[in-house]
Amino acid sequence: MRLLKLVPDHTNIHFLKWQWPTTIISVALMVLSWVLILTHGLNLGVDFVGGQMIRVTFTQSASAPLAQLRSEVEGLGFGEPIIQTYGAPNEISIRLRLPEGSDKNPAAAEAMAKTVSAKVKAAHADARIDGVDSVSGKVSGELGTTAIKALGAAALAISIFIWYRFEWQFGVGALISLIHDVTLVLGLFAITQMEFDLTTVAAILTVIGYSLNDTIVVYDRIRENLKKFRKMPLPELLDLSVNETLARTVVTSGTMLITLLALAVLGPKVIFGFSAALILGIFVCTYSSIYAAAPMLIWLKVTPSSFVATESKLDRQERLAREQR
Structure with a gap:
């Protein structure tokens, strides 16, 4: 029995061809989100206002x-x-x-x-x-401050892990993609004025985890290909890496979106904000792992030599000695 493939083998979509239009759209949406947050504010729930x-x-x-x-x-x-x-x-x-x-x-x-x-x-x-x-409002205010600190600490800790696991450029790229994703989710709550409560904070923490997970999968393939194809131009290599992980991205995001859409449509009203935050978050995370995290490596000057260990003077002397034998 032949298995159904949502993404055919040898798919070759030139994602990086659209890096500048998508970057302009992303920056514009982020700016608009922060303008809405600062002008309209968030409709804070009982958890944060008492x-x-x-x-x-x-x-x-x-x-x-x-x-x-x-x-x-x-x-x-x-x-x-x-x-x-x-x-x-x-x-x-x-x-x-x-x-x-x-x-x-x-x-x-x-x-x-x-x-x-x-x-x-x-x-x-x-x-x-x-x-x-x-x-009381005072206790709720402290709860809101703690929630913001939790979001920031989670984002920073995982970005430091990516920095340690890969290279510093990857950590910076993951952090910027994460800021992009969370900002757009907050912008949704600012423009719709849906209630922002602790369940929403849980949704944003989930978005943070999914965003970094999706980015790490793409980054891991990029790192493998950087070692494998040392002479390939970086834009082509990034396109190759994204295409190779596209099937996994589509299947994972698609199955989650089906579940979340069912929750939003058929679930109780009290979790609608939670479902809406995750639906937008999954969509934005998938988009940013392709059009934000990957192009960021070009701007941060990642090259195949980034993963080649620097040969020390002693190592060079030993290598030359072995070659002369």
């Missing part, structure tokens, strides 16, 4: 009516709630942002929690309020 969390158990039900609850709580005018199950299917948490002015008037947050609790108990006779927790 809020109230109400824990509810439906004692007579096997599972909580999430869709109905979301509609009921949203109708109270306190903004869009985040309703999730935890533990058993009939145990939920309702998270809402702190109302405006609650930092000066703590009673406003308490009044909001009482209103929501009363609405849930009135609409559902078996609803039991297990507790109300408040997350």
